[in-house]
Amino acid sequence: MATTPGVKKRGAKWQATYRGPDGRERTRSFTLKGDAKKWIEDERSKINRGAWIDARSGRATLREFADPWLDRQLNLAVRTKELYRYLLDKHTLPTFGETSLGALRPSMIEAWHGQLAQAHPSTAAKSYRLLSQIMRAAVRDKLIHESPCQLPGGGKESAAERPVASIAEVDAIAGAMPAHLQLAVLLAAWCQLRRGELLGLRRRDVDLLHATVTVAVTRVKMMSGEMIDKAPKSDAGVRTLAVPPHVVPILVEHLERFVEIDASALVFTGLLGEPLRVRQLDGAWQRARATIGRSDLHFHDLRHSGLTWSAATGATVAELMRRAGHASPTAALRYQHATEDRDRVLADALSELVPLAKVLRPADFSRTWGASDDAAAREAL
DSSP states (O other), rough: OOOOEEEEETTTOOOEEEEEETTTTEEEESSSHHHHHHHHHHHHHHHHHTOOOGGGGSBHHHHHHHHHHHHHHHSOHHHHHHHHHIIIIIIIIHHHHHHHHHGGOHHHHHHHHHHHHHHHHHHHHHHHHHHHHHHHHHHTTSSSSOOSSSOOTTTOOOOOOOOOOHHHHHHHHHHHHOOOGGGHHHHHHHHHHOOOHHTOBBBEEEETTEEEEEOOEEEETTSOOOOEOOSSSSGOOOEEEOOOOOHHHHHHHHHHSSSSSTTTBBBOOOOSBBOHHHHHHHHHHHHHHTTOOOTTTHHHHHHHHHHHHHHHHOOOHHHHHHHHHHHSSHOOOOOOTOHHHHHHHHHEEEETHHHHHHHHOOOGOOOOOOOHHHHHHHHHH
16 A cells, blocks of 8 residues: 655654555654655655564564564474573573563664673573574564674684593593493493483494494483483484494493393493483593593593594594584584594604605705706696
């Protein structure tokens, strides 16, 4: 429907009026007549472009929009949804919960993010990404014209480089663990299993004939402390991995000593046969790592170390993705860097070139490098 613009003098103000696509009139007052005319022209342009949004639609508060939005996210993993709820309740809604969507401004978001990032940079990034996602939904619903989340790099997390354990250190830590948990350290490092994947491992997931373990279920701890079984977070997480030959005898012995014969029996349990809890594994890990002076190592660093070793053997990005259960190459690429163990292998390989070099005569290196050699070199390049 066409607009009916008009600007009239009302006391000391200029009143601008136009009719929206819904047939209803909108009115605003301005000090200057030029501003009143410009407002009408801008609104008419938005209508013609199909970009017009009723200003009153943005009156809903962030809380009124965000809560039902989160309830509608049925495809989120259980822990992801729990994290979103925590970020909203703890860090976002206390600041913006009662602010209308249309009143949120980039400067407000920037100030909030900056204050949160001073103490918790990773949490600030996560909270910003979530708020940005919610505001994009508000734009799609035509409640606001554009998102106020316009902070460059606001959602970027700069994770510190994780420490890498050497093969000798992993063996030493495994030896310092309680007998029923030694295999957990070895599978975390040599099969690159996550903690939740280890906790969810059952006898039926172990194939001794082919020396493989299959990741089908992960057992994770919720913020409430409850332990739940869930599917891996992506299809790539469901995978079957070959167990390195030197770990197989330890795996066989562990199954014989600590695992019930039933196919559904958990591979890792507490001393009394109860499902192993995160705090039990973490407590044993902290004591074991201290025995070798590597209190900087987290349990997850075993997986990181194992993937780094795999990269050092020459594994391709695709092979690392499969072994790690990564859905994209981005995470796998971080393991393509050198290690001290690999550096020693390279140094040994360099030494093997020495006998070959000695068969060459000194005269082979003595002639003068001339213009023809330069030309040949350029041709080779």
